[in-house]
Amino acid sequence: MPAPARPAPSPVVLLVYPVTLLLGSLFSVISPVARSTRSSSHDPAAPLAPSLAADLHLSESPVNYFARKSNIFNLYFVKVGWIWLTVAFASLVLFQPAYNLSSASHAQQEIRFRRSIQAFLRWCLATIVWYLTTQWFFGPAIIDRSFMITGGKCGQALDLVAKANSESSSVQLETVFTAAACKAAGGAWKGGHDISGHVFMLVLVTALLVFEAVGAGAVAASPSAAPESAGRERKASDPNALPNGDQDASFGTGRTWSMRLVWGVVVLGWWMLFMTAIWFHTWLEKWSGLAIALSTIYVIYILPRRLPPWKDIVGLPGV
Numbered sequence: 001m002p003a004p005a006r007p008a009p010s011p012v013v014l015l016v017y018p019v020t021l022l023l024g025s026l027f028s029v030i031s032p033v034a035r036s037t038r039s040s041s042h043d044p045a046a047p048l049a050p051s052l053a054a055d056l057h058l059s060e061s062p063v064n065y066f067a068r069k070s071n072i073f074n075l076y077f078v079k080v081g082w083i084w085l086t087v088a089f090a091s092l093v094l095f096q097p098a099y100n101l102s103s104a105s106h107a108q109q110e111i112r113f114r115r116s117i118q119a120f121l122r123w124c125l126a127t128i129v130w131y132l133t134t135q136w137f138f139g140p141a142i143i144d145r146s147f148m149i150t151g152g153k154c155g156q157a158l159d160l161v162a163k164a165n166s167e168s169s170s171v172q173l174e175t176v177f178t179a180a181a182c183k184a185a186g187g188a189w190k191g192g193h194d195i196s197g198h199v200f201m202l203v204l205v206t207a208l209l210v211f212e213a214v215g216a217g218a219v220a221a222s223p224s225a226a227p228e229s230a231g232r233e234r235k236a237s238d239p240n241a242l243p244n245g246d247q248d249a250s251f252g253t254g255r256t257w258s259m260r261l262v263w264g265v266v267v268l269g270w271w272m273l274f275m276t277a278i279w280f281h282t283w284l285e286k287w288s289g290l291a292i293a294l295s296t297i298y299v300i301y302i303l304p305r306r307l308p309p310w311k312d313i314v315g316l317p318g319v
């Protein structure tokens, strides 16, 4: 009898992220293209602090396509990354046998329903952390607040405030205190510790999808869920049994494409993380983005393995 499929990846896989940031930062130092761009910046701190996008105006005419803020993957993938995560996550819950409620016995349905609710809870937790970190934290997001606390400000803020005197006071405050509003108003968000929102979001999205996909995939690969065992060994109480009959074909297609979508998002997310590591931000700004993302992953996916009461609430993918 084959060994049961392993339901969860080892936390060691998370080492891929520091290694990626390390390789990206090294590449940014040794690559002739990155170096020549830096040397033309007249910024003595640049070799150790390649905040290329901000300092070197890379969005205007960078040599490398991926160093442009306007690159198509940045605009339509990373900048709307939470939508991609949500769609990929939803496709797992809709199409993977671990969650699918159709043609399941009552006992199976109960287990899969519980799994689906817990998966939704995990998505909610991740979404709250993402939202508070990058979008809103009772006003400016955590990233914007930490930037201000560490001495950053909106360059040309005084001009903006003077200009805004004729406008409403809420416009003034927003313009001065959030990165997006500062840039939108033509100011430069400079000076403090600017935690990388890209590193934070890309690590969170890719790690979360890997944990979810491996958990759901392990259920699909378990012996009792294999198509050939359907109808033979399947027990009514087996939560992993696949649907049979006419549903098999359409269910199988959805299952395959949901995994393709998830792994597509993971691979592209990793690539964009590597590009951010090469072309954008300082060393520390990348690591602080990584630290927040990995802490979130730890609480949602690793801690439940060690803390049964927490596991009872958020569950584990595929369990």
Ligand SMILES: CCCCCCCCCCCCCCCC(=O)SCCNC(=O)CCNC(=O)[C@H](O)C(C)(C)COP(=O)(O)O
Pocket: 078, 079, 080, 081, 082, 083, 084, 086, 127, 128, 131, 132, 134, 179, 180, 197, 198, 201
């Ligand atoms: C205790 C108080 C609790 C408060 C609870 C808040 C609850 C939040 C719920 C919000 C609902 C979110 C619904 C999610 C559905 C979506 O997908 S919404 C829109 C999608 N938006 C994005 O995907 C934006 C992703 N981009 C970014 O986050 C940023 O662009 C960036 C990648 C972090 C980079 O930032 P820059 O400023 O551009 O450098």
Ligand SMILES: Nc1ncnc2c1ncn2[C@@H]1O[C@H](COP(=O)(O)O)[C@@H](OP(=O)(O)O)[C@H]1O
Pocket: 053, 066, 067, 068, 069, 070, 071, 074, 183, 194, 195, 196, 197, 198, 199, 272, 273, 275, 276, 280, 281
């Ligand atoms: N991989 C990538 N590709 C393109 N632009 C990137 C990028 N990583 C970061 N950036 C850009 O660098 C700036 C800082 O990103 P972040 O703080 O989110 O890590 C952002 O600029 P804008 O805010 O002007 O778009 C962002 O778009």
